[in-house]
Amino acid sequence: MLVVTSRIEGAPLDRQWRSRIGGTPLTTIDLGPLDRRESLLFASEFIGATQGVALACVERADGNPLFLEQLLRNAREGSEETLPGSIRSLVLARMDRLPPTEQQALQAASAIGQRFDLDMLRYLLRAPTYTCEGLVRNALVRPDGEAYLFGHALIQEGVYGSLLKARRVALHREAAVWFEDRDPVLRAQHLDRAEDAFAAQAYFYAAQSQKSYYQHERALQLAERGLAIADNNHDRHALACLRGDLLQDLGATPRAIEAFQQALTLAPDDAGRCRAWIGVAAGLQVSDKLDKALEVLDKAQEAGESQDMVAELARLHYLRGNVYWPLGRSQECREEHELSLAYARRAGSIEAEARALGGLADAAFLLGRMRTGFSHGIRCIELARRHGFGRIELANNPLVGCFQIYLSQLREALERGTEAAVTAERAGNTRAWLGAEILSYWACSEMGEFDQGLAHIREADRLAQRLGSRRFDALTREFEGRILHGQGHHCEAMTKLRGALEIIRSAAVWRNPGPPRVIAALAVVTADSTERQRLLDEGEAIIRSGSGAHSQLYFYRDAMEATLAASDWAEALRYAQALEEYTHEEPLPWSDLFIARARLLAAVGIGQGGDALCRALTDNLAEIDRVGLRPFRARVARALKHLQQGKPTGEVLD
Numbered sequence: 331m332l333v334v335t336s337r338i339e340g341a342p343l344d345r346q347w348r349s350r351i352g353g354t355p356l357t358t359i360d361l362g363p364l365d366r367r368e369s370l371l372f373a374s375e376f377i378g379a380t381q382g383v384a385l386a387c388v389e390r391a392d393g394n395p396l397f398l399e400q401l402l403r404n405a406r407e408g409s410e411e412t413l414p415g416s417i418r419s420l421v422l423a424r425m426d427r428l429p430p431t432e433q434q435a436l437q438a439a440s441a442i443g444q445r446f447d448l449d450m451l452r453y454l455l456r457a458p459t460y461t462c463e464g465l466v467r468n469a470l471v472r473p474d475g476e477a478y479l480f481g482h483a484l485i486q487e488g489v490y491g492s493l494l495k496a497r498r499v500a501l502h503r504e505a506a507v508w509f510e511d512r513d514p515v516l517r518a519q520h521l522d523r524a525e526d527a528f529a530a531q532a533y534f535y536a537a538q539s540q541k542s543y544y545q546h547e548r549a550l551q552l553a554e555r556g557l558a559i560a561d562n563n564h565d566r567h568a569l570a571c572l573r574g575d576l577l578q579d580l581g582a583t584p585r586a587i588e589a590f591q592q593a594l595t596l597a598p599d600d601a602g603r604c605r606a607w608i609g610v611a612a613g614l615q616v617s618d619k620l621d622k623a624l625e626v627l628d629k630a631q632e633a634g635e636s637q638d639m640v641a642e643l644a645r646l647h648y649l650r651g652n653v654y655w656p657l658g659r660s661q662e663c664r665e666e667h668e669l670s671l672a673y674a675r676r677a678g679s680i681e682a683e684a685r686a687l688g689g690l691a692d693a694a695f696l697l698g699r700m701r702t703g704f705s706h707g708i709r710c711i712e713l714a715r716r717h718g719f720g721r722i723e724l725a726n727n728p729l730v731g732c733f734q735i736y737l738s739q740l741r742e743a744l745e746r747g748t749e750a751a752v753t754a755e756r757a758g759n760t761r762a763w764l765g766a767e768i769l770s771y772w773a774c775s776e777m778g779e780f781d782q783g784l785a786h787i788r789e790a791d792r793l794a795q796r797l798g799s800r801r802f803d804a805l806t807r808e809f810e811g812r813i814l815h816g817q818g819h820h821c822e823a824m825t826k827l828r829g830a831l832e833i834i835r836s837a838a839v840w841r842n843p844g845p846p847r848v849i850a851a852l853a854v855v856t857a858d859s860t861e862r863q864r865l866l867d868e869g870e871a872i873i874r875s876g877s878g879a880h881s882q883l884y885f886y887r888d889a890m891e892a893t894l895a896a897s898d899w900a901e902a903l904r905y906a907q908a909l910e911e912y913t914h915e916e917p918l919p920w921s922d923l924f925i926a927r928a929r930l931l932a933a934v935g936i937g938q939g940g941d942a943l944c945r946a947l948t949d950n951l952a953e954i955d956r957v958g959l960r961p962f963r964a965r966v967a968r969a970l971k972h973l974q975q976g977k978p979t980g981e982v983l984d
Contacts, residue, residue: 436489440490447477499523537556700737720757736883747786827848903929
C-alpha cells in the first residue's frame with residue numbers, strides 16, 4: 331500500500347499517472363481544515379492550549395495546520411511580528427510562481443480585503459476582461475457567491491504586507507473612488523489606509539449614513555476613528571458634535587455632554603459654538619439639569635442669532651420648549667415650539683417642521699388640550715413617516731398613544747406602545763423605548779391588566795436607570811405604586827408612591843406637573859382619613875399655584891376616587907365639577923366618563939333612586955366596558971345592583 335500526500339496545486343495524480351497504475355485500486359481523500367478541538371490539541375504540543383495566545387493562534391489559523399504551527403512557533407518565541415516571516419515567505423513563494431498579471435491581480439485583491447468583487451478588481455487593474463481562474467486554480471482564492479474570497483485570511487495578509495507603500499496608497503485611493511457612490515463606510519476606510527487628507531471628512535459622512543440606518547454603535551466607531559485622525563479643528567469639531575449626537579441617541583448622556591464640551595473647545599467660530607452649546611443643552615435637559623440647560627440655550631441663541639443660523643434656532647427653540655415642559659411653564663412651552671415651527675419653515679426643513687409639530691403636541695398635552703395635541707402628533711408622525719425621519723416618528727409615537735388614552739382608545743394605545751417598544755429597541759433609541767414602555771404600562775393599568783403593566787413599568791425603570799434621569803425614576807416609582815395598589819398590595823404601594831414624591835420634591839425636576847398626581851394617588855391608597863384630606867388639600871394648593879394639565883386631569887380623577895371610597899359625596903361632586911370646568915373648552919371622552927361616574931355614584935350615595943338613575947348607571951357601565959376600564963366598573967355595578975334590588979339608599983357602596 332502506497333500512501334501519498336500532496337497539495338492541490340501541483341498534485342501528481344494527473345491523467346498520465348492514473349493510466350500507468352492501471353487497475354490498481356485508488357482512493358483519494360480531500361482533507362478539510364482542523365476543527366476547533368483538533369486545533370487546540372495540536373496547539374497543546376507547543377504552549378498551554380488554554381492560554382490566550384494559543385486561542386488567538388487557533389482562531390487566526392482557521393483550521394490550517396501549517397499556518398497554525400508557524401503561528402504557534404512564533405508565539406512561543408515571543409515574536410511581536412504581525413505575520414510570522416515563515417508564513418509570509420510561504421505566501422510570497424506561492425505568489426512568485428504566478429505570471430505577472432496574476433501577481434498584480436492578487437496584490438490588488440489584497441488591498442480590497444478578504445472578500446472582493448470581480449468588477450472592482452477589474453476596475454483597479456484597468457482590465458475589463460480579467461478573470462480569477464488562475465488564482466482559483468492555484469487555491470489562492472475561491473468563489474463566494476458572485477464574489478471571491480481569499481483561500482485563507484493569512485494569504486491576504488501576507489500578500490498585502492508585500493505591497494510597497496506607494497502601490498498600497500494608490501490602490502486604496504482607487505478603491506475609495508470605486509466606493510464613492512456605493513459604500514461610504516468602505517470609501518472612508520480606504521481613504522484612511524491611503525492616509526488621504528479627506529479621510530476624516532469621509533468618516534463623518536460614513537457615520538451619518540450609518541446613523542440614518544439606526545446603526546448607532548457602528549456610526550459611533552466611525553466618528554471616533556475620524557476624530558482620531560482629523561488634522562484640523564473644523565473636522566474635529568464636526569466629528570465631536572456628531573459623536574455627541576450618537577451618544578445621546580444611545581442613552582449615554584454624560585458622555586454625550588463631554589463630547590459637546592470637547593466640540594465647544596474646538597469650535598472655530600460663533601456658529602460652531604452655537605451647535606456645541608445646543609448639544610450640551612440637550613444633554614442637560616435629559617439629565618434634568620434644567621436651569622443650567624436654559625443658561626446654555628441663552629448663550630446658543632445669542633450666537634445663533636448673530637449668525638442668522640435659522641436651522642439651529644429651530645432646534646434651539648424646540649429644546650427650550652422641552653425644558654419648559656417639566657417645569658410646568660405651559661404657555662412658554664407652546665410659544666417656544668411655535669417659534670421652532672416658524673424657524674423650521676423659514677429654513678425649509680421638513681425634518682425640523684416635523685420635530686416642532688411634535689413639540690406642539692407636547693405643549694398641548696401640558697395644557698390639557700388632548701384633541702389638539704393628538705392632531706399635532708398625527709401630523710408630526712405622518713410627515714416624519716412620509717420623509718423617512720424615523721427618529722422623530724419613534725420619539726412621538728408614545729405621545730400619540732397617550733392622547734389615545736384620553737380619547738378612550740385604550741386598546742389602540744396599548745398596541746401602539748407595544749409596536750413602538752419593539753421598533754425603538756431595534757433602533758437602539760433608549761428614550762423612545764422608555765416612552766413606549768410607559769405608554770404600555772399606562773394602557774394596561776387603566777384596563778386592569780396589572781401583571782402585564784408591572785412588567786412594562788419595571789422595564790421602563792431599567793431604561794430610566796440607563797438614562798440616568800431622576801425624573802423618570804420618580805415616574806416609574808409612582809406607576810409601580812399604582813399597579814401595586816390595583817393588585818391589592820397597599821403597603822408596598824404606599825412605599826413606592828412616597829418614594830416617588832420624595833424624589834420629585836428633592837430633585838425639583840417636575841416642579842409642577844408631577845406632585846398633584848402623585849399626591850392624589852397617595853390619597854387613594856391611604857386608609858387614614860386625616861392624611862387623605864391633608865393630601866388632597868395640598869394637591870389643590872399646588873394646582874392653584876399653577877400646574878400642568880396632565881397632572882390636574884389625574885388629580886381630579888383620583889380625588890373623585892378617594893372621596894367616593896370615603897363616602898364623601900359632596901367632595902366627590904366638587905371635584906367632578908372642577909374637572910368639568912377645566913375641560914370645558916376641549917372636553918374629553920375620558921374625563922366625561924369619570925365625571926358622569928362620580929355624579930351617578932354620589933347620587934346613589936346620598937339616597938337618590940328611580941328608573942332614570944338606573945338607566946344612567948347602565949349606560950355608564952356599558953361605556954366603561956366598551957372602553958375597557960375594568961378597575962372602575964365594580965363600584966358602578968354595585969350601585970346599579972343596589973338600586974335594582976330596591977335596597978335602602980344612602981349606604982356605603984364598597
